Amino acid sequence: MGRAGSGTGTGAAGSGTGAGGAGLGTGAGGHDEERLARAALTRLTEPGDEVVGRWLRELGAPALVRGLVGDGPAPKGARSERLAGCRARAASLDPAGDLAAVARLGGRFVCPGEPEWPTQLDDLGDARPLGLWVRGPADLRLWALRSVAVVGARACSDYGSHVAALLGAGLAERGWVVVSGAAYGVDGAAHRGALAAGGATAAVLACGVDVPYPRGHAQLLDRIAEQGLVLAELPPGGHPTRSRFVLRNRVIAALTRGTVVVEAEYRSGSLVTARRARALGRHTMGIPGPVTSGLSAGVHELLREGATLVTDADEVAELVGAMGELAPERRGPAVPRDLLAPEAAAVLDAVPGPGGDTARIALNAGLSRDTTLGRLYELHGLGFVARRGDRWRPVARASTSVPSKPLGRRPPMRRGGS
Structure with missing residues (x-):
């Protein structure tokens, strides 16, 4: 490896002589x-x-x-x-003792230039990690190639926790690795969602990989280390500080294809992560919430800055995934009236509430009497209107048995022939 890429240690101070x-x-x-x-x-x-x-x-x-x-x-x-x-x-x-300590945990120390190193971290330039301490059986580089960060408020609402868990599970089911910081609130919910779906998740810590922080997530971190990956820049035993949490966020931003923020106040570390992701050319996304909630204020500000609004895992995957990973088309429920051809719909709209004769309905619809009469019979067969004598009236509830193709587009019948 050359000195510019990872530093080979053949510099002026000599090589292999020890350093005290x-x-x-x-x-x-x-x-x-x-x-x-x-x-x-x-x-x-x-x-x-x-x-x-x-x-x-x-x-x-x-x-x-x-x-x-x-x-x-x-x-x-x-x-x-x-x-x-x-x-x-x-x-x-x-x-050497630190390397032995992480090995006893079943972990390793991954350096830039090695096969397992995620090269997207090189986008951080001189701020890239010196190396990463890793626990877990998976290959860090391969997992990072298809990963999404889900971050947000520690003191999140029930809504935020629910959405984060759904996102974690949904992304995991679609083959994405869910990356977060293992904190209380949104982070923990996203990790648990991915684990519950039998999927992949990675926790990036602001302390050593052997330090259960927060304490209440000790079991969660053990599960992640068994089923996924736990990684950190600090050596074994390293303790978290406020500044280290902020610096940890740049790793989450650079490691993943995009960052989703679920609930965040104006002053939130998750917004730091999202803005760093945007500066690195990654996708930034936000889950909207109630405008009356302070926990949604930061997310809404992020959306105003140009982040993409998403509501579920399908929309996240469509944004960060490969060509063809499209979210399903979102439409309201179809009702029988939606399937009417334009002329039939115009005639139905023209039928007065109390009822009316064919001539009046034709005048209201702006169509000829013959065309109007033909459409009225179609509507009668579908249960949209009823006839009494020469008058037609709308039916309050139409039949749900409606053809899949719009009516009223077949060629007209010829007079005097078959």
Whole structure:
């Protein structure tokens, strides 16, 4: 792998010499230097730091680690405060131990450039993850190719929870991977919907993959790890913070084909996810709600900004899916009157409520008497009108037995012949 793509660690600081307590010697613990260095960086630095991303691109991962912990030249422009913080963290740095810890969970550490790496994350540029800690048996890259994010309010309403669960189940049934953040509210409902449908779901955490956060979702996270994927930028044991939740959202946005927001107030992390998705060229969608609800205000604002209004999994799949994945046509229930030919419908409209003779009905319909009479007999046969003497009146409830093709379009009968 070249240095520009993933940083090979053949930079100025040397290769395979170790970095003090960092343990970056080639082959340490059975891992190559690049993997150890990237694992170390996930503990030394914060997720989404574009400055670190630029240094990584310029120096390579092993050289950058050495520079940050004081075993090599410091990165250009690094402030003393940043270096001091990294060196304080380096005191407990054990990347080989972190890799062993995730392996004991049945997980792994996926680096850019590897076969399992989702290349759409490269759209984040220097803010792309240094690597991803992953639990679960599925292939992350393949799952991400057909994935949709479903996000929204933590303190959602019953409506929001119900819609999120339906979306999760519906998308899973259509072969889509449901991605969310495992939080209370909309996130949890979307994950549960996908799991209940026997489908695929992935949780992107703002902490280590071994940290059950929120605590109330410990069992849910275990189920996701068994049936789907749990992934994070932070190493095992990493704890969540407010800023890490915000930074986590960029991964959800970049990883998926589109983001659906189900209930969100004006200040909501889910709106951050959707707007980041839009900036990355992904589809952004919103589920409308009551205009009187503050939980719908953020979604409605997102729709005003140009997001697509969707109401169910079919409409989401139509937007983000391949050609031909169309939502069914939405129409109101068909009634017998809908199937009438235009002339027959015009005659039926022209029949007065109290009833009227053929001449008056023809005048009201703007048709000839003969044409009107023919249509009246058709309507009589279908149960739309009744006749008494020379007068016709509408019937309150027509027969439901209506031909599938409109009436009144057959050629006229010839006079005097067959």
